[in-house]
Amino acid sequence: MSTEPIVIDTSDPAFLANPYPLFRRLRNEAPVHWWDRGHMWMLSRHADVEATLKDPRFTVDNRKWRFHRGNDQLPRELIDQAENGLFQLGSTDHARVRRLVSPSFTPRAAAKRELLVQEIVDELLAKIDPQSFDLVADFAEHLPFLVIGRILGISAEHEHEFREWGHALIQVTFPLLPPDEHLAMARSTVPGFGLLERVIEERRRSPGDDMLSSLIQAEEEGERLSSAELVSLVGGLVTAGSETTVHLLAFAVLELLRHPETLARVREDLGLLPGVIEEVLRHDNFGGLGVARFALEEVEIRGQTIAKGDMVMLLLGAAMHDEDVWPDAERFDIDREPAPNLSFGRGPHFCLGANLARAEARVALQTLLTRYPDMQLTGEPVFRPHPLLRQMVSLPLRLQ
Template sequence: MTREAPPAVKFDPSTAEFDVNPYPMLERLRAQPALPYWEEGRGWLLCRYEDAIAVLRDNKRFTANRSVWEFDAELGLTHQIPELAELSQYGLFALADADHARVRKLVSPALTPRAIERLRPEIQAIVDEILDGVEAKGTVNVVAEIADLIPARVIGSMLKIPKGREVQFQRFTDAMIKNFVPGLVCAREVEAMRPDIAGGLELIRETVEDRRRHPQEEDILTTLIRTEERGDSLNAQELLSLVAALIVGGFETTVHLISFTVYNLLQRPEVLAQVKAEPELSRNVIEEVLRFDNFGKMGLARYALEDVELGGVTIKKGQLVLVMLNSALRDEGTFSSADVFDVRRHTNASIAFGHGVHYCIGANLARLEVQLAVSTLVRRFPRMQLLGPPSFGPHPVLRKMESLEVQLRPQ
């Protein structure tokens, strides 16, 4: 027996308290007898692991395509650059099932663990250069002076952006990120960013055409261009959208995962000592941070394609469900001692990068970037210490860490 309309719950992820520690509120939501409905967000909150995995696996009754949402027309994006709106139409979340499967299969060879592993020397060189630049400083803001710099440099290196145009590419990536997350910028700011978007897209097009004429071995863009299956291939817009997805999806995730991993590591001297003694444990630390202190705020959005009974309620066709990864990954019913940070935890149950057909295609790249950044920091600055708690800034979908002050070489 299901209930059609349970009372809406009080849920406010915009508070400073939620940014610092969302877990008491998420625990209360998991304890609800039925799925809670968040009236302000106009959607259901899936806070338990069992419900979250059920929806992520079910691409027949749930979709990531927002166009089916009952409020889509009413709440459509009002300040969006036309070029980006066109890109979004060809993004993985917007494609029909058949095209989505086709594009993922075509792009997968460029993003396998083996393909990404070939980038290790490039990424290590970028990390080393960035740390060279802060080595002489006594104190460093890990977010702004280290984490923020790595992803754009890595993507630029992967795409082999022409020398002398790195600043243009950086301005493009900054504008892309701000415009792909609704609510970060106002209409006036959007208009000011249009030249950066237009110039950046032209730069990417020029880079793609140059690579068509001069392919390079073991190069991700060449791999994407060459990728074919039974005469099928990526069209120009799909290719451009994939490059945009690498920029947007790979930036915020990597910046925050580096920052949150350093924070969680330095909070725990005993774990830091273990990582110094066993550098391979840095991978475990990253996975446990993704589970224990996930920086997501709003979860993954899915929309019902038909009426679905789940968690004691009926989710109507066209309604939004938010898969709250930050809560599901702390679910005591799935994870033993879920509220304990365990660097030696071994589990295959993590859904931090999604699950199923929409599993993050850039997960391997993000993990490698973070692993190299964190392990190199620990090796080069083994006595680094936190100078205080991090500060957070406003963001509609992330617990946005803005500052993390660390003393690199304590006296």
């Protein structure tokens, strides 16, 4: 065991490129670690992370954090988003909303949208230079916003505004954002909320063949979603479903190009793609930190006392390299037996958009691999410091 103190710097380029040596130290030396700079506990072993995801003594509601900033200066729209979102609803309302919206997020529903995903993939690739192609900036960053927007029925003229709102909404969720930046970003979300509210009212008057119309009409035993719940649900879809897809796709292409033998096998048998996606989610999870939970009461984990109101950061990337669950965990292996992948969570807050994210990644990867057999890296990936993610902002490729 090392005698050197464990130093955590999520902006360190070495950490962004490869966080796994640090994660290994945390698992081995300090599986329940207090990070003073972030005012949080960090859990790094799979068993602890999985148990906490399902533990009712912890909540996803960040208002329970003892360092939570008050809402006094935030726009009304953002306060409504917080109070009606799936992360903040009480267990009864949370179950009711999940029950109403779940039919729109089943594997079958995701499969039906693959044609739309393919259209958007083709549309994006028609605009690129195959000799000088940035997978992230030219393609992956656009794909999930276009998919979510069109599934919801956002018109082409509003797609840019919808995407800008999504980016701002994502950043507002960062627990470590400086107060001034947080407030400025919060205020910048207001026009997007207005756009969404107008679209919802249009769909109420004139339903279409889109997910938003389906959600508006969803009803069970007389219960329906309120406008505030609808807006919050869309906000949750954007924040949870966009970054996930961008980085799943980027890391998948990077891993395949770094493993040419695996790439050759997948080109020969595209049926291997689901295994590729699951292994990328496990092996190179894009979380720099992970997902946060907040203690509703005092909890003891491995002899450490977690006080009521403490934040616990669940290091998904560390947990999914735990040798107790995955032997030889550092190796990228698409033939692994199915194992408990934590990328989309566990328990009542399992990600609604998981099936859609997998479908988007599968369609995009299949298209890139079949259309561009000579695809190759022309440089190293570029990462940007980020409060929570290993945010890849550039992956330069030549496609032909």
